[in-house]
Amino acid sequence: xxxxxxxxxxxxxxxxxxxxxxxxxxxxxxxxxxxxxxxxxxxxxxxxxxxxxxxxxxxxxxxxxxxxxxxxxxxxxxxxxxxxxxxxxxxxxxxxxxxxxxxxxxxxxxxxxxxxxxxxxxxxxxxxxxxxxxxxxxxxxxxxxxxxxxxxxxxxxxxxxxxxxxxxxxxxxxxxxxxxxxxxxxxxxxxxxxxxxxxxxxxxxxxxxxxxxxxxxxxxxxxxxxxxxxxxxxxxxxxxxxxxxxxxxxxxxxxxxxxxxxxxxx
Numbered sequence: 731x732x733x734x735x736x737x738x739x740x741x742x743x744x745x746x747x748x749x750x751x752x753x754x755x756x757x758x759x760x761x762x763x764x765x766x767x768x769x770x771x772x773x774x775x776x777x778x779x780x781x782x783x784x785x786x787x788x789x790x791x792x793x794x795x796x797x798x799x800x801x802x803x804x805x806x807x808x809x810x811x812x813x814x815x816x817x818x819x820x821x822x823x824x825x826x827x828x829x830x831x832x833x834x835x836x837x838x839x840x841x842x843x844x845x846x847x848x849x850x851x852x853x854x855x856x857x858x859x860x861x862x863x864x865x866x867x868x869x870x871x872x873x874x875x876x877x878x879x880x881x882x883x884x885x886x887x888x889x890x891x892x893x894x895x896x897x898x899x900x901x902x903x904x905x906x907x908x909x910x911x912x913x914x915x916x917x918x919x920x921x922x923x924x925x926x927x928x929x930x931x932x933x934x935x936x937x938x939x940x941x942x943x944x945x946x947x948x949x950x951x952x953x954x955x956x957x958x959x960x961x962x963x964x965x966x967x968x969x970x971x972x973x974x975x976x977x978x979x980x981x982x983x984x985x986x987x988x989x990x991x992x993x994x995x996x
Contacts, residue, residue, distance in 0.1 A: 731758060731791070732765040732799070739769040743776045750782025750815070759799030759830065760784060760791055762813060766800045770807035770834060781814045789820025789849060793830040795863070796841055800824075803834035806870075811839045819847040823855045826863035826892070827878045833866040842877035847884055855884035859892035859920070860907050868897040876905040885941070887911030888920035888949070889933050896924040900931060908936040915939035916949035917967050918960070918975075927956045928974065930994055934963040934983065945972035959992040 731754035733747065734740075742764065750762050759765040762780030780796055793799040796813025813827050824830040827841025839861065847855050857864040860876030864886075876890045886893040889905030893914075905918050914921040917933030921943070933947050943950035946969035947962035957974025964970050964977040971977075982988050986996055 731760040732763060734764045736766045737764055737768070739771070741774050742778060745778045747780045747782065750780055752784045753787050754791060758791060759793040760786060761795045761799040762797055764798040767798050767807070768802045770801060770803035770805070772805040772807070773809045774803070775801070775808045775811060777810045779812045783815055784817045786819040786822050792823050794819060794822050794825045795829040796827045798829050800831045801829055801834045805835065806837050807834040808836040809838055813841045813843070815843045817845045819855065821849040821851060821853055821855050822847050824857045824863040826859045826861055827876060828861045830863040831866070832862045832864065832869060835870040836862065836874060837872045838874070840875045840877070844879045844881070847882040849883065854912065855882060856886045857892040858882055858884050858886065858911070859888045860890050860905055862891045865891050865894045865898045865900070867895040870899040870901060871903060872901040874903045876907055878907040880907060880909045880911065882911050884911055885913040886920040887915045889917045889935050891919045893921045894919065894923055894926045896926070898926045900928045902930045904931060905933045906935050910938040912939060913941035914943045914949040916945045916947055916972065917962050918947045920949045922948055922951035922956070922973070924952050925956060928960055929958050930992070931960040932962060932983070934966045937967045937969045943973065945969055946977055947972040947975035949973060959994070961988065961992070
């Protein structure tokens with residue numbers, strides 16, 4: 731259910747896919763470029779771009795990404811990649827604009843468009859993000875951004891990252907898409923676990939949640955103090971609270987002094 735179904739210790743570089751339509755009729759990972767990538771080295775998915783539609787049609791597929799569904803690596807395997815388009819799913823947990831389940835670090839990448847996931851069965855989709863569905867243990871997302879609008883009844887939904895695992899880091903990233911979900915919904919991150927760290931990030935999109943743990947920047951966090959030097963727009967988000975971060979007015983968000991005071995290099 732991708733251009734490449736499964737790759738192992740491969741290099742996929744300098745590819746542009748236009749007018750893509752990926753539709754699957756069987757269970758398994760999905761991606762605009764790669765469904766499953768294993769044992770990937772540094773920059774092994776590099777300068778790859780997908781524009782089009784990914785339509786999960788059987789409501790049983792986990793790990794869906796605009797570039798790659800599932801990626802394993804001890805390095806920054808994904809670098810300078812983009813997705814522009816739409817992702818539609820049913821019970822599609824681990825869904826992201828770039829990568830559904832990131833067992834790798836990722837940098838210098840962005841996604842724009844929309845993710846729509848709706849399921850009426852007994853289980854609820856979760857881990858849905860504008861760039862990453864779930865960021866794995868001790869992995870890092872840096873210098874990435876999202877212009878993805880997310881509409882789902884699922885949980886752990888974030889404008890940039892849906893959920894994280896222990897020791898993950900999100901650094902110098904931002905999200906401006908609107909986010910709608912159930913529990914654990916945030917403009918940047920839906921749910922942060924344990925010692926996960928967010929630093930020098932911001933979000934501005936509207937945030938709506940039908941359940942608990944809904945926040946302007948972060949929906950829920952085990953340790954909100956690990957969210958540092960990061961802000962969200964209390965007016966455009968419609969949220970005055972967050973599990974970490976500092977709420978600012980729209981005027982303050984547009985003022986360079988806000989970021990200078992936080993130690994950003996502007």
